[in-house]
């Protein structure tokens with residue numbers, strides 16, 4: 650599983666705290682990554698103890714783990730709604746006086762298209778993170794999922810927006826990462842992102858872009874696991 654530093658104990662505290670929010674009968678969005686995996690395992694244990702919920706996974710990885718721990722699964726097109734989504738993030742803006750407070754960069758695991766679909770469909774979206782994810786302003790590269798034929802055209806459009814795009818390479822295969830949706834990922838460096846909302850709008854407007862990893866105004870809270878507890882940010 651891809652990880653991005655941060656202590657596993659802190660990730661576990663965040664994930665397990667978020668799982669405590671789940672009530673009987675909930676439909677739960679199951680995010681992707683090493684932090685959310687702790688929440689998924691905690692949900693599996695709660696199901697063993699009698700909790701009755703259904704999960705909607707955001708990726709192949711989340712689905713496999715959910716099945717392994719015994720979470721009954723459903724799909725977005727067969728439910729009336731999602732009560733709670735729990736998902737990780739690669740960066741979280743933690744600057745209460747900034748308009749971007751709570752904005753995220755996601756997609757380190759190339760799952761951001763389905764994650765955004767599920768996280769935005771939820772009545773409540775809780776981010777789970779360790780302190781290494783918190784930042785005053787977004788500076789990390791933005792993952793952009795593109796149709797396979799579109800990667801060079803989109804890279805040119807991203808350059809016009811001031812970004813330098815790199816096709817994400819697979820680690821254990823020659824060639825690019827192919828997403829769960831059969832697409833490719835461009836990781837795009839913009840330097841410091843002062844207006845994530847504006848950039849998100851421009852990225853969404855590019856033909857060939859399936860989804861990008863800027864999540865602005867989507868999260869309702871972030872649970873930050875620390876050395877000895879969980880700090881909660883509410884937005």
Ligand SMILES: O=C(CO)[C@H](O)[C@H](O)COP(=O)(O)O
Pocket residue numbers: 651652653680681682683684685736737738739754755756757758759760761764
């Ligand atoms: O966006 C994601 C996958 O596309 C993950 O949620 C993000 O990369 C965080 O992962 P981790 O909890 O392993 O640090």
